[in-house]
Amino acid sequence: MGKKLVWILVAVVLIAPNIGAQDIALKGGTILTITNGTIENGTIVIQNGKITALGKDIAIPSGIPVIDTAGKFIMPGIIDSHSHIALADINEATDPVTPQIWMWEALEPGSDSIRKTLAGGVTTVKTMHGSANVIGGVNVTMKLKYERPIEELIIPGVRQQLKMALGENPKRVYGERGRSPSTRMGSAYMARKAFIEAQEYKAKWDKYEKDKAAGKKDLTPPKKDLKMETLKMTLEKKLSIDCHTYRAEEIVWIINFCKEFDLDLLQISHCIDGYKVADVMAEAGVFYGGWVDSWGFKEEAYDGCPYGMQIMYDAGTKMVINSDSPVVGRYLFREAAKVLKYTEIPEIEALKMITINAAESMELGGRIGSLEKGKDGDIAVFDKHPLDSTTKCLMTIIEGEVFFDYARESVTAKGGNR
Amino acid sequence: MKKFTPILLAVLLLFTGAKAGGTGETILIKNGTIVPVAGGPSSVGDLLIENGRISQIAQNIQPPSGADVIDASGKYVYPGLVAVMTAVGVTGYPRAGNDTDEVGTSTPQMDPYDAINPEDDCIEVTRVGGVTTVHTVAGTRSVINGKSVVLHLGGTLAEDMVAKRYVAQIFNMGATEQNKYPSTRPGVISYIRDMLNQAKDYAKKQSDRDAKSDTEKKSDNDKDAPAKRDLAMEALVPVVTGKTPAIFITNNEVTIRNALAIIEEYKLRGIIRAGDGILKYADKIAEANIPVIWAGTESVPERWEPHDLNYHTAAVLAEKGILFTFDSGGYGPGSRNVRNITRPATISVAHGLSEQAALEALTISPAKILGMDDDAGSLEKGKIANVAIWTGSPIQERSRVETVIIKGERIPMVSFQTRLYDKFRKIVEERMKKK
Numbered sequence: 001m002g003k004k005l006v007w008i009l010v011a012v013v014l015i016a017p018n019i020g021a022q023d024i025a026l027k028g029g030t031i032l033t034i035t036n037g038t039i040e041n042g043t044i045v046i047q048n049g050k051i052t053a054l055g056k057d058i059a060i061p062s063g064i065p066v067i068d069t070a071g072k073f074i075m076p077g078i079i080d081s082h083s084h085i086a087l088a089d090i091n092e093a094t095d096p097v098t099p100q101i102w103m104w105e106a107l108e109p110g111s112d113s114i115r116k117t118l119a120g121g122v123t124t125v126k127t128m129h130g131s132a133n134v135i136g137g138v139n140v141t142m143k144l145k146y147e148r149p150i151e152e153l154i155i156p157g158v159r160q161q162l163k164m165a166l167g168e169n170p171k172r173v174y175g176e177r178g179r180s181p182s183t184r185m186g187s188a189y190m191a192r193k194a195f196i197e198a199q200e201y202k203a204k205w206d207k208y209e210k211d212k213a214a215g216k217k218d219l220t221p222p223k224k225d226l227k228m229e230t231l232k233m234t235l236e237k238k239l240s241i242d243c244h245t246y247r248a249e250e251i252v253w254i255i256n257f258c259k260e261f262d263l264d265l266l267q268i269s270h271c272i273d274g275y276k277v278a279d280v281m282a283e284a285g286v287f288y289g290g291w292v293d294s295w296g297f298k299e300e301a302y303d304g305c306p307y308g309m310q311i312m313y314d315a316g317t318k319m320v321i322n323s324d325s326p327v328v329g330r331y332l333f334r335e336a337a338k339v340l341k342y343t344e345i346p347e348i349e350a351l352k353m354i355t356i357n358a359a360e361s362m363e364l365g366g367r368i369g370s371l372e373k374g375k376d377g378d379i380a381v382f383d384k385h386p387l388d389s390t391t392k393c394l395m396t397i398i399e400g401e402v403f404f405d406y407a408r409e410s411v412t413a414k415g416g417n418r
Numbered sequence: 419m420k421k422f423t424p425i426l427l428a429v430l431l432l433f434t435g436a437k438a439g440g441t442g443e444t445i446l447i448k449n450g451t452i453v454p455v456a457g458g459p460s461s462v463g464d465l466l467i468e469n470g471r472i473s474q475i476a477q478n479i480q481p482p483s484g485a486d487v488i489d490a491s492g493k494y495v496y497p498g499l500v501a502v503m504t505a506v507g508v509t510g511y512p513r514a515g516n517d518t519d520e521v522g523t524s525t526p527q528m529d530p531y532d533a534i535n536p537e538d539d540c541i542e543v544t545r546v547g548g549v550t551t552v553h554t555v556a557g558t559r560s561v562i563n564g565k566s567v568v569l570h571l572g573g574t575l576a577e578d579m580v581a582k583r584y585v586a587q588i589f590n591m592g593a594t595e596q597n598k599y600p601s602t603r604p605g606v607i608s609y610i611r612d613m614l615n616q617a618k619d620y621a622k623k624q625s626d627r628d629a630k631s632d633t634e635k636k637s638d639n640d641k642d643a644p645a646k647r648d649l650a651m652e653a654l655v656p657v658v659t660g661k662t663p664a665i666f667i668t669n670n671e672v673t674i675r676n677a678l679a680i681i682e683e684y685k686l687r688g689i690i691r692a693g694d695g696i697l698k699y700a701d702k703i704a705e706a707n708i709p710v711i712w713a714g715t716e717s718v719p720e721r722w723e724p725h726d727l728n729y730h731t732a733a734v735l736a737e738k739g740i741l742f743t744f745d746s747g748g749y750g751p752g753s754r755n756v757r758n759i760t761r762p763a764t765i766s767v768a769h770g771l772s773e774q775a776a777l778e779a780l781t782i783s784p785a786k787i788l789g790m791d792d793d794a795g796s797l798e799k800g801k802i803a804n805v806a807i808w809t810g811s812p813i814q815e816r817s818r819v820e821t822v823i824i825k826g827e828r829i830p831m832v833s834f835q836t837r838l839y840d841k842f843r844k845i846v847e848e849r850m851k852k853k
Contacts, residue, residue, distance in 0.1 A: 112721035119725035276842045279850045295835070296509070296540070296754035307839035311846055327716050330725075334764065337815035389764035389815045390773075392726075411724040412733075412769045
C-alpha cells in the first residue's frame with residue numbers, strides 16, 4: 001500500500017506540468033491590469049508566485065523563463081464565484097439543514113473539470129454545495145491547481161462561505177417527499193430555527209470556555225454537535241454566507257435575516273430579481289452573483305432581465321458574473337461581453353465582474369483579481385481582447401506556473417481533428 | 419441606457435405602433451454596411467423594402483414618396499437570423515406550463531401550430547435579439563414527437579406568423595422509455611422501423627385505393643382501403659414517401675449511427691441533430707448530403723478529449739461541405755433564450771470557423787434546411803424582408819440589434835424585459851430618493 005502510494009505520487013509529479021516553476025516573465029502585449037489601467041507593450045515579472053514587477057520598461061531578472069506575449073492580451077486570472085466543478089458529490093439532500101457538510105471533503109483535484117475550466121482562463125473558483133438544502137454545506141474557495149494535493153488548492157487564510165438556498169429547490173426536494181420545507185415559509189422557519197439553536201449552543205460553549213478560563217473546577221463541556229459547530233462558526237464570523245435565491249422578496253428576506261442574526265452575507269447567487277431591489281442590495285453591500293441574460297428556465301427565473309444590470313450599476317450594487325455551470329465556467333469572458341450589449345456599463349466594469357469584483361466577493365481583493373505588484377501571479381493570456389467574442393485563451397498561469405497551454409492542449413492548434 | 423431607453427421606446431412605439439397589421443411599408447435603409455450573407459458581397463449601400471419584400475439593394479436609392487427612411491450609417495444590415503430547434507410560441511404563459519412534448523412514445527400527429535400563442539413572451543424577446551424566423555417543433559422527448567412549424571415573428575395571430583406548416587417530423591433516437599418498451603436504443607430503432615413499416619402499408623393502401631375507379635372501390639367493399647382514418651399514420655405517410663423531412667435527434671455515436679441507418683433504409687429526407695459523436699460520421703454525412711443541426715458546440719468534451727474539440731467541430735463540418743446550422747443547445751422551457759443562437763457561432767469562429775460560414779449557419783443554411791431559402795435567410799432581391807440592423811457583427815456578443823424588420827414591417831423594440839426594466843428603474847429610483 002505504502003509503496004503503491006509512493007509510485008502514484010511519483011507519477012503525479014512527473015505528469016504535472018512545470019511543477020515548481022514559480023518564476024516566470026511575460027514580455028510584450030497589452031496588459032489589462034483591471035485596477036490601474038492598460039499597459040501597452042508591457043512586461044510582467046512573477047517571482048515565487050507573486051507579481052514583483054509590471055510596467056512598460058521592466059528589466060527581467062536573469063534566469064527567469066520568459067514567455068513572449070507580444071500582440072497578446074494579458075489579464076488577471078478569471079474568478080468564478082459560483083461553481084460546482086471538481087466535486088465528487090454536490091448535494092447532501094437528505095435533510096434541509098446540513099451545515100456539518102464540508103465540500104472540501106468531496107474535492108477532486110484530479111477532476112478533468114479543472115483542466116477544462118483552466119482552458120477558459122479561470123484560476124480561482126468557489127465550488128459549492130448544491131441548492132437542495134436551506135442550509136447546505138461549507139463551500140471551497142480554491143485555486144485550480146490541477147492534480148496537486150488539496151492543501152495546495154485551498155487558498156491559505158481565506159474565509160470560506162456557508163451555502164444557503166431559498167426558493168423552489170428546497171421546496172421541491174423536500175415538498176415532493178411530503179416533508180418540510182414545502183413552502184417559502186417553511187424554509188424561513190428552518191433557517192431561523194437552526195440559527196436560534198446555534199445561538200443557544202454558542203451561549204453554552206461561551207459560558208463553558210469562560211468558566212474554564214476563570215479556573216472553575218469540575219466543569220463538564222457541553223455536548224459537541226457538528227451542525228451547531230459550523231453555525232457557531234458562522235455566528236462568530238469565521239464563515240460568511242452565500243445564499244442561492246432568485247426572487248426579490250427572498251433577496252430582501254435573506255438580507256434582513258442576516259442582519260437579525262448578525263451574519264456576514266457576501267453574495268446572493270442566481271440573483272435573477274436583483275435589479276428589482278438594487279438599492280436594498282447596494283445598502284447591504286452584498287454582491288449580485290449571477291448571469292447576464294438568463295431567464296425563464298424555471299418559474300422563479302422568469303423575470304430575468306439583462307437590462308436590469310444597468311439599474312444595479314446605477315444604484316451602486318456590487319456585481320459578479322458567475323457560471324454555476326462547467327459549460328459557462330469555460331467562457332465567462334463571453335458573458336462579460338454581453339454586459340456591453342444590454343447596458344451602458346463601461347468595458348472595464350464588465351471585466352471587473354469576472355475578476356476583481358469576484359475576488360472581493362470572496363474577500364480576496366488584496367490577493368487576486370487584478371494585476372498589481374505583490375498580488376498572486378494568476379494570469380490569463382488571450383489572443384485578442386477578452387471582450388472580443390472571437391478570442392480564445394492561450395495560457396493560464398497560477399502563481400507563476402503554467403497550468404494551461406493552448407499550443408499543447410488544443411485540437412485547433414494542431415490543425416483540427418478529422 | 420438609463421435616460422435613453424424610455425424615450426427611445428416611446429419614439430419607436432409612435433413609429434411602429436400604428437402600422438402593425440398592414441401588408442408592409444415602404445422602408446429605405448440608407449448607407450449601412452449591407453451583409454447579404456448569400457448572393458453577393460458586403461458593401462456600404464441602401465436596401466429598399468416594398469410590399470413586404472426586398473425590392474432593391476444598390477447605392478444611392480432615391481426614397482420613394484412616403485418611405486420610412488432609416489439612416490444606417492456606421493451600422494450593419496443583416497438578414498434576420500433563423501433558429502431551427504425552438505419552442506417559441508409554445509413555451510406557454512408564465513405559470514401555466516408549456517405546450518410541448520405531448521405524452522406518448524409516438525405522437526407524430528401533434529402539430530405545434532395548434533398551440534401557437536402569439537402572446538408568448540418569448541416571441542418579443544427573441545425577435546428584438548435579431549432572430550426573425552423560428553422553426554418550432556412539437557417536442558423532443560418522445561421517440562416520435564410530432565410536426566413542426568416555421569414562424570416569422572411578426573403579427574398578432576398565429577395565422578399571421580406562420581410561414582410554413584409541417585416542415586419536418588421529429589424523431590429522437592435516444593428517447594428510451596422507463597420500464598416499458600422501448601427502454602433501450604436498439605428498442606427505439608426497432609420501434610421506429612415498426613411505425614415506418616405501418617406507415618408504408620398505410621400509404622400503399624391509400625395509393626392502391628386512389629388508383630381504383632369509383633366502381634372498383636364500390637365493388638370491393640373498400641376491402642383494401644384503410645378501415646378508418648388514422649391520424650398518426652397520416653402524419654407519417656409524407657415522411658415515408660420522402661415528401662416531408664425527418665429530424666433525428668441524436669446525442670452520441672450509437673444514436674447517430676442508428677439515425678443514419680433509418681435514413682438509408684427508408685430513403686428518408688433525413689436531418690441529423692447532433693451533439694457528441696458527430697465527427698466520426700462527418701464523412702458519411704457529407705457523402706449522403708444530410709444536413710446537420712449541430713448542438714454540441716458548448717458541451718464539455720470527455721476527459722480524454724481536447725478542451726476545444728466541440729468548439730472546433732463546426733469548422734470541420736464547414737470544411738467537409740456539410741450543410742449545417744447551430745442549435746442553441748436547449749429545447750423546452752430552457753430554450754426561451756433563443757436569441758443566444760449566436761453564442762455557438764461566436765465560439766466556433768474563435769476556434770477556426772470563418773465568420774462568413776458562421777453567418778451562413780445562422781441564416782441561409784437553416785433556411786435551406788427548412789426548404790425556405792427562396793424566401794428567407796439572406797438579403798437578396800425578392801426575398802421576404804426580414805432584416806436586422808446591428809451595431810456590429812452578430813458574431814460579437816456585445817453587438818446590439820437596433821432595428822428589426824419582419825415581413826417588411828418595423829417591429830417595436832420592446833419586450834416584457836424592457837417593460838420590467840422601465841418599471842423597476844422607476845421603483846428603485848423613487849425608493850432611493852426617499853432615503
